Amino acid sequence: MPRPALVDSHLIDHVEIVPVAFHDKPLLNIAGVHGPYVLRTIVIIRMADGTYGLGETYGDAQHIDRCRRVAAQLRGVDVFNIAAVHRAVRAALADDPGTGGHGMSGMVTGSDTVDRVFSPFEVAILDLQGKITGRPVVDLLGGAFRDRVPFSGYLFYKWAGFPGAQPDEWGEALTPGQIVAQAHRMVQGWGFRSLKLKGGVLGPDAEAETIEQLRREFPQMPLRLDPNGAWTVPTAMQTIERLADVLEYIEDPTVGMDGLAEVARAGSLPVATNMYVVAFAHLPEAIASKCVDVILSDHHFWGGLRRSQELNAICKAFGIKLSMHSNSHLGISLAAMVHLAAATDNLNYACDTHWPWKDPEEDVVDAEHALPFVDGSIAVPGRPGLGVELDEARLAAMNQLYAECGYTERDDTAYMRSVEPDFDPSIPRW
Amino acid sequence: MPRPALVDSHLIDHVEIVPVAFHDKPLLNIAGVHGPYVLRTIVIIRMADGTYGLGETYGDAQHIDRCRRVAAQLRGVDVFNIAAVHRAVRAALADDPGTGGHGMSGMVTGSDTVDRVFSPFEVAILDLQGKITGRPVVDLLGGAFRDRVPFSGYLFYKWAGFPGAQPDEWGEALTPGQIVAQAHRMVQGWGFRSLKLKGGVLGPDAEAETIEQLRREFPQMPLRLDPNGAWTVPTAMQTIERLADVLEYIEDPTVGMDGLAEVARAGSLPVATNMYVVAFAHLPEAIASKCVDVILSDHHFWGGLRRSQELNAICKAFGIKLSMHSNSHLGISLAAMVHLAAATDNLNYACDTHWPWKDPEEDVVDAEHALPFVDGSIAVPGRPGLGVELDEARLAAMNQLYAECGYTERDDTAYMRSVEPDFDPSIPRW
Numbered sequence: 001m002p003r004p005a006l007v008d009s010h011l012i013d014h015v016e017i018v019p020v021a022f023h024d025k026p027l028l029n030i031a032g033v034h035g036p037y038v039l040r041t042i043v044i045i046r047m048a049d050g051t052y053g054l055g056e057t058y059g060d061a062q063h064i065d066r067c068r069r070v071a072a073q074l075r076g077v078d079v080f081n082i083a084a085v086h087r088a089v090r091a092a093l094a095d096d097p098g099t100g101g102h103g104m105s106g107m108v109t110g111s112d113t114v115d116r117v118f119s120p121f122e123v124a125i126l127d128l129q130g131k132i133t134g135r136p137v138v139d140l141l142g143g144a145f146r147d148r149v150p151f152s153g154y155l156f157y158k159w160a161g162f163p164g165a166q167p168d169e170w171g172e173a174l175t176p177g178q179i180v181a182q183a184h185r186m187v188q189g190w191g192f193r194s195l196k197l198k199g200g201v202l203g204p205d206a207e208a209e210t211i212e213q214l215r216r217e218f219p220q221m222p223l224r225l226d227p228n229g230a231w232t233v234p235t236a237m238q239t240i241e242r243l244a245d246v247l248e249y250i251e252d253p254t255v256g257m258d259g260l261a262e263v264a265r266a267g268s269l270p271v272a273t274n275m276y277v278v279a280f281a282h283l284p285e286a287i288a289s290k291c292v293d294v295i296l297s298d299h300h301f302w303g304g305l306r307r308s309q310e311l312n313a314i315c316k317a318f319g320i321k322l323s324m325h326s327n328s329h330l331g332i333s334l335a336a337m338v339h340l341a342a343a344t345d346n347l348n349y350a351c352d353t354h355w356p357w358k359d360p361e362e363d364v365v366d367a368e369h370a371l372p373f374v375d376g377s378i379a380v381p382g383r384p385g386l387g388v389e390l391d392e393a394r395l396a397a398m399n400q401l402y403a404e405c406g407y408t409e410r411d412d413t414a415y416m417r418s419v420e421p422d423f424d425p426s427i428p429r430w
Numbered sequence: 431m432p433r434p435a436l437v438d439s440h441l442i443d444h445v446e447i448v449p450v451a452f453h454d455k456p457l458l459n460i461a462g463v464h465g466p467y468v469l470r471t472i473v474i475i476r477m478a479d480g481t482y483g484l485g486e487t488y489g490d491a492q493h494i495d496r497c498r499r500v501a502a503q504l505r506g507v508d509v510f511n512i513a514a515v516h517r518a519v520r521a522a523l524a525d526d527p528g529t530g531g532h533g534m535s536g537m538v539t540g541s542d543t544v545d546r547v548f549s550p551f552e553v554a555i556l557d558l559q560g561k562i563t564g565r566p567v568v569d570l571l572g573g574a575f576r577d578r579v580p581f582s583g584y585l586f587y588k589w590a591g592f593p594g595a596q597p598d599e600w601g602e603a604l605t606p607g608q609i610v611a612q613a614h615r616m617v618q619g620w621g622f623r624s625l626k627l628k629g630g631v632l633g634p635d636a637e638a639e640t641i642e643q644l645r646r647e648f649p650q651m652p653l654r655l656d657p658n659g660a661w662t663v664p665t666a667m668q669t670i671e672r673l674a675d676v677l678e679y680i681e682d683p684t685v686g687m688d689g690l691a692e693v694a695r696a697g698s699l700p701v702a703t704n705m706y707v708v709a710f711a712h713l714p715e716a717i718a719s720k721c722v723d724v725i726l727s728d729h730h731f732w733g734g735l736r737r738s739q740e741l742n743a744i745c746k747a748f749g750i751k752l753s754m755h756s757n758s759h760l761g762i763s764l765a766a767m768v769h770l771a772a773a774t775d776n777l778n779y780a781c782d783t784h785w786p787w788k789d790p791e792e793d794v795v796d797a798e799h800a801l802p803f804v805d806g807s808i809a810v811p812g813r814p815g816l817g818v819e820l821d822e823a824r825l826a827a828m829n830q831l832y833a834e835c836g837y838t839e840r841d842d843t844a845y846m847r848s849v850e851p852d853f854d855p856s857i858p859r860w
């Protein structure tokens with residue numbers, strides 16, 4: 001767009017798309033089990049003067065290919081024109097069928113491809129805008145509603161270690177008692193003041209028993225359970241009835257908006273989702289059917305930080321509460337989540353994070369600027385931009401690990417089938 | 431909020447609330463007639479180094495009082511924390527009953543008091559942020575979707591002049607032919623490429639006849655009619671049927687969301703409103719009832735530019751189109767409307783403006799930076815902030831005029847009754 005040269009010009013010089021891998025733990029879920037490596041993609045938008053902005057997204061091959069197509073369109077785009085970046089993404093994906101590359105192992109397949117691909121570029125642009133203007137990203141989003149962002153400890157049933165390998169430092173968690181021990185470690189290590197259990201693994205009775213043991217052990221702790229659509233509506237009704245006084249919300253108790261609506265109508269617990277309302281196109285039906293009380297936002301598939309603020313506005317207008325979803329992620333996404341959460345007035349719950357499951361030294365951001373957990377929260381960094389800086393040596397090592405690890409997409413079901421050939425990920429399961 | 435001093439501090443030093451008046455024309459509407467003066471309030475947020483930001487809002491006494499209460503709360507607030515400014519507004523209005531001070535002579539009474547009072551402060555803050563960062567406001571809103579913002583010429587039935595005064599330069603417009611002449615003057619003078627007629631004055635048949643004459647005279651020109659809720663549902667149905675092939679939309683054809691919904695269901699024309707869906711609290715009912723196809727946004731009552739972007743997001747998600755409403759305004763609001771419209775992807779129609787009805791020399795912004803109309807559009811200014819600068823001498827003169835004019839609120843009905851004592855503003859009227 002031609003514009004009088006009355007303000008400084010800040011143009012994108014080039015964009016790097018760097019796939020990386022880091023080590024994961026054998027965390028169990030409805031789709032199977034986490035494999036040994038998490039794949040992520042780092043988006044680095046660079047200006048000619050050396051200033052750069054960082055974004056982080058999924059690492060599936062198809063998604064990386066899309067990001068590369070976008071990157072090729074961005075040279076010369078003004079970093080203060082997010083609308084122009086969005087146009088470039090739409091142009092790069094104009095002939096894309098939009099299928100696949102979701103990065104979430106089949107658990108979230110309805111997200112919008114343009115929004116999902118746009119997200120890391122928008123985060124990197126905001127990081128750049130912050131660095132250029134000397135403001136933290138939260139200020140570019142309208143300013144902070146909170147100065148600390150609380151996270152919840154994310155509990156997983158898990159194997160002791162990967163098949164053929166030594167047990168990891170967390171060990172096995174396949175019983176209520178082992179989950180309670182895991183919870184203690186989470187609370188002691190990071191100070192979390194709420195806990196979430198990934199369900200859909202042992203079945204509703206064992207998982208309800210786990211929640212009840214957590215309640216006995218942590219009488220005041222807000223608790224959530226996420227079976228990822230594992231249950232039929234009757235099973236969901238029955239299990240929720242049992243846990244009605246124990247949970248702050250139940251996440252994706254059954255399959256689809258119709259199922260969630262039935263459960264929500266019973267009114268025993270707030271119903272949350274990050275599986276069935278994952279794109280703006282889903283909101284009219286979700287709101288008309290009153291199928292959810294809480295949406296777990298996630299800037300990685302809702303189209304970045306400003307689009308997530310649009311989600312916030314819509315939810316606020318319709319009385320829907322917000323929580324925040326997490327995948328396995330690195331320090332760039334953690335920072336983005338913190339800035340967004342701080343700027344989001346209608347965020348009513350502690351945010352999810354997989355953070356404790358990762359070696360803190362295995363990251364692409366430098367250790368000096370890593371955001372520390374204190375009492376389960378992260379203080380909103382006051383530095384310009386996201387507040388994290390790239391560690392080029394770490395980035396190179398993790399890119400090397402990506403090249404060597406032999407994986408090109410996340411597939412929890414395939415990994416589970418390498419151990420249990422008959423594993424069936426279908427839902428509802430119980 | 432305590433924050434590490436890692437970025438420059440930009441704090442509000444003090445805020446000036448300056449009521450001003452400028453000369454109006456006797457423009458007729460459903461509530462009566464414009465009086466001789468438009469009252470507005472200029473909000474000037476100043477930093478200690480002399481940098482200032484500008485906002486403009488209604489001039490009713492009660493509204494001015496509310497703005498002054500907010501201004502007293504803002505010293506020391508960080509200009510990059512819009513959330514903190516919003517908190518200050520809520521605090522200042524905590525004990526406010528929220529009634530009155532709407533600034534729109536009874537035609538829009540449902541707007542949210544916090545949003546309405548917050549608006550000029552938010553605009554001034556964004557102007558300041560733009561000046562500090564060297565970016566035009568449109569960039570702070572996410573960047574421009576368009577580089578020129580089209581406006582529509584706003585036609586009014588009017589008296590030749592105020593009672594006892596000479597006819598003004600526009601003369602009388604009480605017949606279809608006189609409105610056609612007014613339209614020619616608008617198109618020739620400003621280059622408008624769409625036209626809007628303020629209705630609710632002569633009754634549906636005469637107004638439909640006026641529209642039909644405009645169509646014959648301007649065969650390709652998009653036309654709109656706004657009777658401001660003047661008609662019963664049957665009258666609305668009948669009149670819309672007559673004009674179905676002529677108008678791009680019909681604005682507030684009848685009273686209330688239920689009435690609009692009935693008209694909208696008939697489907698003859700898109701139904702627009704700026705009377706019955708004027709706050710976020712109205713959106714759930716409006717969307718559920720499908721009562722409107724188009725919302726006329728207005729940052730003056732929707733809570734500023736970023737809140738108007740939230741409205742845009744909601745409308746986009748639900749397939750509602752956006753247009754933009756206007757009251758009589760000065761150059762600050764014109765600039766704010768241009769930046770907002772440029773950043774609003776879902777704005778599907780030319781924006782309303784009362785601009786031609788004002789003497790261009792009578793303004794608080796300096797002539798050098800005034801935004802010119804070319805072909806009915808205004809180019810988005812590329813200067814930092816809103817792109818307009820205060821003319822202190824003009825501001826002082828218009829503040830003086832406010833003090834001398836003898837009016838303290840807009841009351842089109844009272845002014846009409848000074849001429850026609852039995853005038854009844856009730857709706858529906860026909």
